[in-house]
Amino acid sequence: MNSSLNQVVSLLEFSPPPFIFLNDPIAPKFTLQNLLPALKSNTRLVHVDSISCFGPRLLYDTILNGLAQHTPSWDDGCKNWSQDIANDSFDSFLHALKALHTSLSENGSKHLRLIVVIEKPERLRERMPDVIVPLTRLAELTKLDICVIFVSEARWQDIRPPLGAAMDPYYVDIPVPTKEVIIQHLMTVFASCSTTSSDVATASNTPHPYDPILIQAYRYFVQVLVDVCFLYTNDPHEIQYITAARWPGFIKPVLDGYRMNVNEGEEDTELEPPATEVLLRLTRHFKPSLSLALEQLYPRLTNAVDWARVNESTAVALAKDGLVFGEAEMEDIEEEEPVDDIFQSSPTRPRASKRIQDQKAALNPPSSDMRETLPLSTSLPRLSQFILIAAYIASMNPVKSDLRMFGRGPDGKKRRRRANRRQMANAKPRSGPAKIPQRFLGPSPFPLERLIAILGALVEENDPIAGELNQLEDEVPADGLDFRIPGERTDYEVTRVGVYASIAQLTSLRLLVRTTATDKLDGLSAMFKCGSGAASSYETILGLAKGLDIQLPDLLWDNAAMS
Numbered sequence: 001m002n003s004s005l006n007q008v009v010s011l012l013e014f015s016p017p018p019f020i021f022l023n024d025p026i027a028p029k030f031t032l033q034n035l036l037p038a039l040k041s042n043t044r045l046v047h048v049d050s051i052s053c054f055g056p057r058l059l060y061d062t063i064l065n066g067l068a069q070h071t072p073s074w075d076d077g078c079k080n081w082s083q084d085i086a087n088d089s090f091d092s093f094l095h096a097l098k099a100l101h102t103s104l105s106e107n108g109s110k111h112l113r114l115i116v117v118i119e120k121p122e123r124l125r126e127r128m129p130d131v132i133v134p135l136t137r138l139a140e141l142t143k144l145d146i147c148v149i150f151v152s153e154a155r156w157q158d159i160r161p162p163l164g165a166a167m168d169p170y171y172v173d174i175p176v177p178t179k180e181v182i183i184q185h186l187m188t189v190f191a192s193c194s195t196t197s198s199d200v201a202t203a204s205n206t207p208h209p210y211d212p213i214l215i216q217a218y219r220y221f222v223q224v225l226v227d228v229c230f231l232y233t234n235d236p237h238e239i240q241y242i243t244a245a246r247w248p249g250f251i252k253p254v255l256d257g258y259r260m261n262v263n264e265g266e267e268d269t270e271l272e273p274p275a276t277e278v279l280l281r282l283t284r285h286f287k288p289s290l291s292l293a294l295e296q297l298y299p300r301l302t303n304a305v306d307w308a309r310v311n312e313s314t315a316v317a318l319a320k321d322g323l324v325f326g327e328a329e330m331e332d333i334e335e336e337e338p339v340d341d342i343f344q345s346s347p348t349r350p351r352a353s354k355r356i357q358d359q360k361a362a363l364n365p366p367s368s369d370m371r372e373t374l375p376l377s378t379s380l381p382r383l384s385q386f387i388l389i390a391a392y393i394a395s396m397n398p399v400k401s402d403l404r405m406f407g408r409g410p411d412g413k414k415r416r417r418r419a420n421r422r423q424m425a426n427a428k429p430r431s432g433p434a435k436i437p438q439r440f441l442g443p444s445p446f447p448l449e450r451l452i453a454i455l456g457a458l459v460e461e462n463d464p465i466a467g468e469l470n471q472l473e474d475e476v477p478a479d480g481l482d483f484r485i486p487g488e489r490t491d492y493e494v495t496r497v498g499v500y501a502s503i504a505q506l507t508s509l510r511l512l513v514r515t516t517a518t519d520k521l522d523g524l525s526a527m528f529k530c531g532s533g534a535a536s537s538y539e540t541i542l543g544l545a546k547g548l549d550i551q552l553p554d555l556l557w558d559n560a561a562m563s
Contacts, residue, residue: 009038016147018139021156021169027235043113050123057087114146121150136167176234185236186222207271209248228290242293245304253323285321384502385544390455392541395443395530401557406457443530445515456494462550
């Protein structure tokens with residue numbers, strides 16, 4: 001617990017102010033996790049989540065039941081602590097609160113102090129703005145020894161009601177968690193998991209990743225992990241989520257070696273902590289996957305279980321770094337490449353360079369294997385793939401290039417951009433600052449109407465279904481709509497509701513990012529851009545384009561910089 005929370009705990013034990021505001025913009029859950037256990041011993045405490053208490057009645061009943069330590073059950077009809085109507089208004093809530101304090105005092109709790117901790121109070125401003133002012137003055141209204149604590153990511157200036165009606169709080173800024181605080185939190189989690197898993201491991205005599213003997217290896221692992229993740233996130237719970245996904249796979253080679261020794265008849269062998277050399281090999285092998293876990297787990301593109309299953313290391317990959325300790329795995333490795341080429345290494349042997357070549361080959365797969373290595377080509381519908389490609393083109397191309405890339409002449413044929421070779425040969429080098437390619441600047445926002453226009457051009461040129469519909473324009477259509485102008489049916493199809501639903505689905509998957517406010521009316525003025533990460537990279541979009549027979553390099557204005 002940091003010094004700011006120690007100050008709050010000392011205040012609440014001796015002379016608490018009536019209203020305290022804790023501002024933690026990084027990890028409010030972590031602050032509550034450290035604050036609540038320190039207050040439950042000497043006070044009557046209730047923790048209220050403003051997300052679940054979305055109405056005044058739920059808020060009043062939650063506070064009263066928590067302070068009275070009453071839990072409604074199905075057997076008694078889910079009755080609250082107060083049998084009277086205590087949630088009808090704030091006045092009835094105040095009367096019920098006084099009655100609760102009197103009841104607790106009669107039971108022998110003299111000098112009783114009540115504490116109400118409200119998490120995410122900014123939700124109260126959205127749903128119940130009239131409740132904030134009386135909550136800040138709850139001690140003044142009830143004449144009781146009661147303290148209200150707000151814990152929020154937002155600042156008090158953004159939540160405070162106007163006209164100065166609310167009481168000024170005792171303001172506490174929670175500092176950003178340091179590396180030492182995060183590591184200490186992860187070590188506490190390891191101790192709790194070790195205690196929970198010890199009974200199961202004792203019954204089955206099977207080692208587990210949270211065995212107490214592995215605590216030093218775990219400390220070494222979390223130090224490496226925190227160094228990788230600390231630049232991007234300081235939330236201990238987020239780093240804990242990434243740790244839970246990678247630690248079992250990190251220590252799995254050590255546990256497999258122990259199980260192999262036990263199966264060979266050495267039953268008296270005890271699990272020993274891995275040596276420093278083994279930890280260095282494990283770090284060299286698994287460190288590239290730590291940044292990959294951060295990119296996929298921090299934005300919740302996948303969950304920890306699925307990510308750990310997909311990124312489980314094979315015996316061949318482990319053997320390249322000398323991390324296979326059994327004979328069964330060695331037989332599998334010998335089938336693919338000689339053992340001598342894997343384990344016998346010297347400063348003159350290209351062991352590290354071969355590993356780097358394998359990584360480059362994995363990052364640049366051949367076009368024939370592109371569809372198998374990209375999950376979006378199989379998980380997304382065909383229309384969503386077209387939308388994603390159109391969004392990438394709109395983000396990477398300037399607006400002036402749309403007419404040259406997708407425009408049509410009077411005869412209906414598509415225009416092609418042609419380079420003037422004579423002007424390029426006689427062109428003089430320009431002076432001044434160099435122009436930065438768009439791929440280094442990142443995706444730029446674009447309006448929805450531009451996305452629809454590019455989508456229509458892509459579908460018209462590259463979708464065989466659209467081509468068949470255009471060939472049947474002279475016949476009587478089945479839907480009763482008669483289109484005579486080339487491409488008119490495609491423009492009609494791309495403005496259907498299904499297209500907008502697909503765009504909304506891609507936005508929820510973070511493959512598209514909406515840059516305008518969501519509270520405004522939806523329309524063609526909404527701005528979007530491609531999402532960040534590997535799912536919207538050039539390699540991913542190129543794989544989708546090859547699956548749809550779209551020549552993506554010919555449609556990019558800065559295609560020379562992309563290649």
